[in-house]
Amino acid sequence: MKTALITGATSGIGHQLVLDHLNEGWRVIACGRNTAALAALKQGERGEHIVAAQFDVTDADQARAVLTEVLEGTLGGSALGRVILNAGTCEYMDVDAWDTTQFARVIEANLLGTSHCLAGVLPHLKRGSELVLVDSLARLVPFTRAEAYGASKAAMHYLARSLEVDLGDRGVRVMAVSPGFVDTPLTRRNTFGMPALMSVEDASAAIMKGMAAGKRTIRFPFRLSGPLTLMSWLSEGLQVRMCRWLKKNQ
Numbered sequence: 248m249k250t251a252l253i254t255g256a257t258s259g260i261g262h263q264l265v266l267d268h269l270n271e272g273w274r275v276i277a278c279g280r281n282t283a284a285l286a287a288l289k290q291g292e293r294g295e296h297i298v299a300a301q302f303d304v305t306d307a308d309q310a311r312a313v314l315t316e317v318l319e320g321t322l323g324g325s326a327l328g329r330v331i332l333n334a335g336t337c338e339y340m341d342v343d344a345w346d347t348t349q350f351a352r353v354i355e356a357n358l359l360g361t362s363h364c365l366a367g368v369l370p371h372l373k374r375g376s377e378l379v380l381v382d383s384l385a386r387l388v389p390f391t392r393a394e395a396y397g398a399s400k401a402a403m404h405y406l407a408r409s410l411e412v413d414l415g416d417r418g419v420r421v422m423a424v425s426p427g428f429v430d431t432p433l434t435r436r437n438t439f440g441m442p443a444l445m446s447v448e449d450a451s452a453a454i455m456k457g458m459a460a461g462k463r464t465i466r467f468p469f470r471l472s473g474p475l476t477l478m479s480w481l482s483e484g485l486q487v488r489m490c491r492w493l494k495k496n497q
């Protein structure tokens with residue numbers, strides 16, 4: 248039985264990815280802070296194939312210690328089949344009341360949290376393993392109030408590409424996932440209209456399909472990723488003008 252490790256497994260996209268991996272016959276190391284949600288996964292269908300790992304990704308020591316213990320206990324020397332680093336948060340900035348703590352909170356959960364998890368999982372990635380980082384379509388162009396979120400996700404995309412350079416020699420495949428708007432607790436806080444909003448089931452299905460095809464970057468839905476990709480090919484000046492227009496008309 249192959250083993251997948253998924254962070255952010257207690258809610259939204261990560262939770263659905265856990266269910267889809269169980270359905271495909273994987274054993275899943277499900278990571279998150281929410282004890283009740285982790286327990287519910289263990290008690291659910293195919294819960295005997297769940298190993299729960301509870302830690303806060305912003306705590307480097309805790310993340311490394313829990314991951315090392317769980318991985319050594321679960322794998323017994325064999326390699327991890329797949330790691331999906333998906334845990335993350337989103338908060339929007341206000342340039343009239345710049346909050347450095349808020350900025351740090353987003354960078355810590357998304358970017359530093361990913362690095363903290365990497366410290367625990369990298370020794371268990373061997374030839375044939377897959378490493379998947381979840382960023383966002385927001386990384387493509389400069390959206391209003393996304394100074395923290397967009398910066399964290401653009402950095403995560405760079406991180407994925409750089410890891411691809413260094414892990415390719417080891418035979419580890421690195422993939423980046425850039426979702427559009429997905430209906431989860433994270434986006435239910437948004438007060439603006441979300442174009443091409445999709446369900447977690449559809450989002451997870453797109454990710455599963457992209458990973459099975461070995462795509463380096465999995466972007467969806469095309470209705471949003473297509474125009475944003477085209478925008479990202481324009482000059483930075485034009486991108487800023489278009490994003491100012493979007494801000495006024497959202």
Ligand SMILES: NC(=O)c1ccc[n+]([C@@H]2O[C@H](COP(=O)([O-])OP(=O)(O)OC[C@H]3O[C@@H](n4cnc5c(N)ncnc54)[C@H](OP(=O)(O)O)[C@@H]3O)[C@@H](O)[C@H]2O)c1
Pocket residue numbers: 254255256257258259260261278279280281282284302303304305333334335336337356360381382383384425426427428429430431432433434
């Ligand atoms: N929803 C979207 O439209 C969308 C679009 C593009 C990208 N994304 C990205 O997709 C990922 C999942 O988002 P989602 O929409 O599924 O959000 P969600 O429903 O809010 O789930 C977030 C997950 O991340 C975990 N998490 C957050 N902070 C954590 C921390 N400090 N330590 C450990 N785990 C932590 C949460 O677990 P606990 O609560 O148990 O700690 C939860 O399982 C995020 O990286 C997000 O940026 C989402």
